[in-house]
Amino acid sequence: MNTDQRLTELEIKLSYAEDLLDELNLTVYRQRQQIDTLMAQVAALQQQAPEPGSAPRNPAHELPPHY
Template identity: 40%
Template sequence: MNQEDRLVDIEIKLAQQEDLVDNLNKTIYQQSRRIDQLEAMIEKLAERVRTLQESGQGPLNERPPHY
């Protein structure tokens, strides 16, 4: 393998690594956005549970009447 072939191989590997890094960055960004959305949902649910408990609407794990 001559020097030019080695250089071409290195350039190809570098381009592939750059593509991989870009894809990983996109994935991390998407996951971060999803985590933010899920955290917001959890906060809303927790607030709803607090509101229901404060309003005295009974225990949330109450058995249905047919038991």
Template identity: 45%
Template sequence: MEERLIELETKISYQDHLINELNDVVVRQQQQIDQLEKQMVRFGDHLKQASGSGLARPDEEVPPPHY
């Protein structure tokens, strides 16, 4: 009976450690997601500013003379 108890305690300890490691991974991934979302917002803002720069949109461009 004592052997079984030690085995269960060992498994629980291992699982606790694994859960903590997985939690750390999830936290890092969420930080990366947050950072990427901020970059996407900045990129979108940059594109909005660039669209007012006088450049023609691809659908408004005149085809080159060889067409």
């Protein structure tokens, strides 16, 4: 195997490695966005939850959503 062939093969491998790295970075970025969204949703749900030890809600005193 001569030097030109070896260099060409290394360049091809490098190209594939760079593409894989870009794809992995994009995946990590998307997952971070999903985690941030889920954390915000959990925080909102925690704010809606009643405090421990407080009186339970009585659904009879609440209006249905169509009123």
